[in-house]
Amino acid sequence: MAEKTAAPASESTLAQTFSKGLLEENPSLRQMLGLCPTLAVTTAVTNGLGMGMATTFVLVCSGMVVSLLRKVIPSSVRIPSFITIIASFVTLVMMLVKAYLPALDEALGIYLPLIVVNCIVLGRAEMFASKHGPVEAAADGLGMGLGFTISLTLMSAVREILGAGTFLGVRVLPPFIEPMIIMVMPAGGFAVLGVLIAASVWIEEHPRHKTRYVRKKVGPSASLCAACPINCGIGDPTDEACAKDEFVEMLEAAVTAARREKEEREGDA
Amino acid sequence: MAQYASILFSMILVNNFVLVKFLGICPFLGVSKKFDSAVGMGFAVTLVMVLAIAVTWPIQQLLDAWGLEYLQTIAFILVIATLVQLLEMAMKRYLPPLHASLGVFLPLITTNCAVLGVTILTIDEGYTYPQALVAGLGAGLGFLLAMVIFSGVRRRVEEAEPPEVFQGMPITLISAAITAMSFMGFSGVIDHLFGA
Amino acid sequence: MSSQTAGKGSSPSAFETIRPVVVLVVICMVAGALLGVVHSVTDPIATANAEKKAQETYAQLVPQAASFEPVDCSVEGCTAALEARDGSGNVVAHVIVAQSKGYGGQVPIAVAFGADGKVLSITAMSNEETPGLGTKIANDSYIGQYVGLGAESISADDIDLISGATISSKAALSAFNIAVTAYEEVR
Numbered sequence: 001m002a003e004k005t006a007a008p009a010s011e012s013t014l015a016q017t018f019s020k021g022l023l024e025e026n027p028s029l030r031q032m033l034g035l036c037p038t039l040a041v042t043t044a045v046t047n048g049l050g051m052g053m054a055t056t057f058v059l060v061c062s063g064m065v066v067s068l069l070r071k072v073i074p075s076s077v078r079i080p081s082f083i084t085i086i087a088s089f090v091t092l093v094m095m096l097v098k099a100y101l102p103a104l105d106e107a108l109g110i111y112l113p114l115i116v117v118n119c120i121v122l123g124r125a126e127m128f129a130s131k132h133g134p135v136e137a138a139a140d141g142l143g144m145g146l147g148f149t150i151s152l153t154l155m156s157a158v159r160e161i162l163g164a165g166t167f168l169g170v171r172v173l174p175p176f177i178e179p180m181i182i183m184v185m186p187a188g189g190f191a192v193l194g195v196l197i198a199a200s201v202w203i204e205e206h207p208r209h210k211t212r213y214v215r216k217k218v219g220p221s222a223s224l225c226a227a228c229p230i231n232c233g234i235g236d237p238t239d240e241a242c243a244k245d246e247f248v249e250m251l252e253a254a255v256t257a258a259r260r261e262k263e264e265r266e267g268d269a
Numbered sequence: 270m271a272q273y274a275s276i277l278f279s280m281i282l283v284n285n286f287v288l289v290k291f292l293g294i295c296p297f298l299g300v301s302k303k304f305d306s307a308v309g310m311g312f313a314v315t316l317v318m319v320l321a322i323a324v325t326w327p328i329q330q331l332l333d334a335w336g337l338e339y340l341q342t343i344a345f346i347l348v349i350a351t352l353v354q355l356l357e358m359a360m361k362r363y364l365p366p367l368h369a370s371l372g373v374f375l376p377l378i379t380t381n382c383a384v385l386g387v388t389i390l391t392i393d394e395g396y397t398y399p400q401a402l403v404a405g406l407g408a409g410l411g412f413l414l415a416m417v418i419f420s421g422v423r424r425r426v427e428e429a430e431p432p433e434v435f436q437g438m439p440i441t442l443i444s445a446a447i448t449a450m451s452f453m454g455f456s457g458v459i460d461h462l463f464g465a
Numbered sequence: 466m467s468s469q470t471a472g473k474g475s476s477p478s479a480f481e482t483i484r485p486v487v488v489l490v491v492i493c494m495v496a497g498a499l500l501g502v503v504h505s506v507t508d509p510i511a512t513a514n515a516e517k518k519a520q521e522t523y524a525q526l527v528p529q530a531a532s533f534e535p536v537d538c539s540v541e542g543c544t545a546a547l548e549a550r551d552g553s554g555n556v557v558a559h560v561i562v563a564q565s566k567g568y569g570g571q572v573p574i575a576v577a578f579g580a581d582g583k584v585l586s587i588t589a590m591s592n593e594e595t596p597g598l599g600t601k602i603a604n605d606s607y608i609g610q611y612v613g614l615g616a617e618s619i620s621a622d623d624i625d626l627i628s629g630a631t632i633s634s635k636a637a638l639s640a641f642n643i644a645v646t647a648y649e650e651v652r
Contacts, residue, residue: 032438033295035294035298036293036294036295036382039291039294040290040292069492072488077485077488077489079350080347080350080489081492083347084343084347084492084496085492087342087347087496088343088496088499090342091339091340091342091500092500092503094339095500095503095504095507095508095511096503096507098511099507099508099511100507100510102511109593110386110389113341113342114382114385114386114389116346116385117346117380117381118382119295119380122380181595184595185449185453185595186288186289186291186453187446187450187453189291190445190449191443193442194435194439194440194441194442194443195443197439198435198439199434201434201439339501339504340497340500343493343496456568456632
């Protein structure tokens with residue numbers, strides 16, 4: 001009886017590499033990365049979409065280049081090299097936007113060059129692109145970028161509709177409802193993001209939508225932050241409690257249980 | 270003199286980097302849980318900001334002179350990354366007590382959008398060298414102020430027990446929203462305070 | 466014959482130690498060169514865009530003008546001053562672009578002063594004021610108040626400000642006063 005060697009647990013199909021960035025490991029709503037642009041530019045749907053697309057472009061391009069050069073770049077200078085590569089693509093995007101989409105350039109302002117310090121981009125380069133081939137890196141970048149774009153667009157939609165009464169510049173609120181201007185101001189940005197995250201947690205924990213794991217807290221965890229040299233700052237370096245939380249323990253318990261189950265099954269077979 | 274005071278206070282209050290400009294959110298949400306970390310991070314960021322401006326402002330003049338403005342992003346971020354690295358090494362060697370209290374936050378500051386943001390912003394505003402340095406100081410102090418205030422807020426929120434789906438990041442963000450609202454009251458005050 | 470410790474490998478050559486720096490420098494140079502190429506392609510387009518947008522604003526203000534000649538303007542806050550000429554080269558109006566600090570940044574306005582020294586037309590250009598509140602200064606109900614005014618500085622008592630957007634309204638007012646000073650200089 002021919003026994004097929006099981007693929008190692010860490011390898012996923014290209015589709016899985018792409019799709020995990022959309023919800024499971026959504027950079028904004030789960031990994032809590034790239035918060036500055038998420039809060040700052042989401043005052044209108046066009047801005048959110050534009051920023052998301054620009055970031056996706058940088059993610060895919062820099063991911064591919066980093067992946068292609070991964071064998072060439074010595075480990076000691078990898079972070080400065082990644083930063084240079086990413087910064088080049090960000091500058092490229094800036095120049096293209098300035099030439100062909102000047103309205104977007106005005107709207108995004110200082111946040112366009114700030115894509116270079118978006119933790120998502122450097123994070124994916126370090127944690128994924130430098131360890132996989134260019135096609136996988138592109139798929140990962142595309143997935144993360146689209147996930148980011150989706151959350152940006154969602155936030156922009158809420159803030160634009162409630163705060164300006166328009167969607168994509170077209171008035172959607174009836175004229176007798178005065179828009180809540182606070183929504184397009186910083187305070188509104190924080191509030192909307194908080195509510196969106198709470199909503200996404202609620203969706204996951206709802207019995208009908210219960211997924212493989214239940215998470216009580218959203219934020220950094222050892223599985224995502226472990227050995228990450230990016231230091232996005234979300235985890236307090238002086239607080240050991242940040243290093244491990246219930247989510248990680250549950251995940252580890254689930255993995256151990258699954259592994260034990262598999263061994264038992266194979267033992268019986 | 271009034272001009273510098275105006276810039277300083279405008280950066281600390283009216284254009285507060287965290288609560289108005291949305292720069293430096295990641296450490297603001299992450300490191301503000303404990304008061305000591307908040308203060309440490311705030312001072313570390315202020316130090317790096319002023320030093321970064323001190324180095325990048327002259328570099329921008331060079332870039333302008335050579336017509337290479339488009340290399341601003343690459344040049345600035347590499348300079349900041351190198352600066353933080355060197356700063357950490359220098360601190361470890363020459364000021365060990367300072368390194369013990371602030372040094373641990375330095376690696377977090379490399380990819381901090383607040384530092385890159387302040388260097389680009391002071392160029393965009395067209396500040397002179399002394400004005401830019403004062404602006405950097407103001408931006409850092411504003412960051413410190415926001416961190417300290419927020420760490421106090423978070424202490425209270427922790428003891429309050431919000432609903433389950435809101436625990437952790439969501440309630441932190443909503444507290445940040447209310448803190449941001451409190452800063453909205455400052456706009457308009459500065460101009461008239463210094464007769465600008 | 467030099468003996469090598471088994472399994473330890475040879476000591477790093479000079480090239481190995483500087484290799485990381487070399488790689489980094491090469492990457493920087495390649496990046497810089499590529500960006501230089503793209504810049505030379507996109508910069509003319511970007512400049513042309515900005516120029517086109519400016520020309521459209523001026524044409525909107527002085528429709529009868531055939532051309533706009535820039536002149537020097539040394540007043541602080543004045544970003545551009547132009548003479549609007551008709552087909553025969555006569556000056557029919559002056560266009561001044563001035564700005565003053567508002568709530569979210571500079572508030573630029575463009576004013577056209579007719580040959581009679583009165584405001585021919587005025588428009589509030591794109592700004593970073595609070596959307597829906599400060600941006601109301603672009604509405605005719607506010608900015609329209611300036612049309613027909615003489616070329617002299619005015620104060621907040623002379624016009625109606627937008628309630629709830631005092632800072633933005635006053636910024637537009639200051640910008641107008643700057644434009645007036647600039648007009649006195651170039652007329």
